[in-house]
Amino acid sequence: MVDKIVVTTFAPVVIPTLCRYQHFRNCLETLAQCTWAEYTEVYVGLDYPLNESHCEGYDKIKNYLEHFSVKNRFKKLHVIMHKTNQGVAKNLKAICDVVSARYDRWIFSEDDNIFSPNFLVFINKGLEKFKNDPTVISINGYRHFYDIQTCGNSFFRQNVDFSAWGYGIWKDRYEAYKDIDRKYFRRHAYSLKSMAKMWRNGYMRLAGMYSCAGKHWNGSKSDNVLSVYMALEDMDVIMPVVSCVRNCGVDGSGVHFVDVDRNFYELHQNQVIDDKDTFHFIGTGLEYYIENKRAFRTQSYGRISIFQLFRIMVKFYLSELLGGRNG
Template identity: 35%
Template sequence: MNSEYAPVVITTLNRLDHFKACLESLEKCTLADKTDVYVALDYPPSDKYRAGWSKLSKYLHKKETSHLFKKLIVVRRERNYGIKFPNSNSRAIVADVQLNYDRYIFSEDDNVFSPNFLVFLNKGLEKFKDDDRISFICGYNYPMEFPKSFKNNFYISKHASPWGYATWFSKEEHIKKYYNLDFLKQLLKDKGSFNKLMKYKTSTVYSIINMIKNNIVYGDSARGSYICLEDKFCVFPKISKVKNIGTDGTGVNSKSKNNKLLDYNLNQLVDASESFEFTNDIFTNEPEMLIRHTPPKPLVKETYKKLIGKIDLFLFRHFNFVPKSKYI
């Protein structure tokens, strides 16, 4: 098992401009020349994706012959794997990587990285590998204001971010049951689990309802449920190592363009340093006085979503019925 430098896994389909920015920012990272990169190019589910998919495939053929990584391995799907767990494009490539590594870094194709992104995640993986409390090392962090007394360059949180994260396969084994929709349904029916999720992960509760509606498992919501209910934590950098450029209406989870949200993400300041050293405090909890600047959300739409979500949650928990209304 290779455990010195974690491989990077990137999933993609047809967004050439996003993917190009993602991969080429990764090439500029410290440790890129020591890193194996796996790209899982899914097959187009319909003709509307084919033109973009073809351009991306041609770009990858060129990059396979000239790149700055230790290795660039491109897996081209012969059929559409999609995003549905547990047989999605992402889970399939992660399963392949597991054959040769004990850890990995995951990103979708719409993230761009700071020069020290790989350094932060690799050092985090090594530093916390024997700490059972830590499940993920997250590269992205919201713009934040920390109290003056907070001197460390990282912190521990029950929040999680899917925008460029790292984990260990040994620890991920414990999460697998959360990728099962029947198991997630039971969490909402169980009083103790439901109350804990509502207290600490309210948005995840409504996400589970949406998963039940669509018969699909969202990996980030499943992992969020696990972190909350199993009392686990994520490691975050004080300054983000990732910028997300995909909230422009082109992605699976971003089907309509929100200019305020897009501006928020594109204008976010990220770390420009090429190196990173963890400060001394090994278990630095999220500061109580921390101010988290979250992205703007349309008030009317969010109010409507919450109302429908509450109705759907009530109907499911008390009558085992979920309407097919769509609010996300």
């Protein structure tokens, strides 16, 4: 059965970058080849070099953007250039502040993604289909390698792993979580109900809640933080059965995955992604929900042992006792 989703608002794409020239170029070039690229505005946030090692890649990206031809590719390309180094979080916030003043939805991508031809179709249709469903936090184009069960459905829902490797989100859901702070997670750290929720999502998610509640959390809204948040709020992400995104950043060039196992690297570099030009939402997304939640919990990249979890919990409560719960 073909879906009858009509998209009238095409979400812009925001991409923060700094100096990974080849990654960024591959990202933008494959995005330009997506169906509906000609209806899409792209906002690039080019951060300023923090040190000398960033300069060569930065200069290449700057030159590439200055000569990038939008004709027959994107509706428009916007470049936000910073005069001082902002860091990842502030660079992203600057772009989101701009698009949130103009749009009620947008698509985020890291600068090291490669896209399927149907990536923009999947995200835009998903943003339209679930815009009035408060139990959905985002439409995620990347699909993990975990062994999920399907029965003819083209997408599924899960609330264990949020992935920032290419996702669409609505302004209201972004506004709901962007200002959450340590106090939010501390409240949940003392709630048996919240502990039970996170326990059902795996040791790593319960540990993540305590890490966010701790004094050393820097306030960033990373994949792990959003994975905890969506579980606490009883929200799901929508993912395609066949990934629409391949991430190439596990080569050690990014902020995360600095030291990676060779097999892990090869797995991501060679990930099969969808080759279709369009996407149709088939099924409810709830097929095998419990079974697939178990697969995400037990196969997660970030899974830890119960001993690691216990250590993190003890560290949190000792810190609370010694520093005072209002510290």
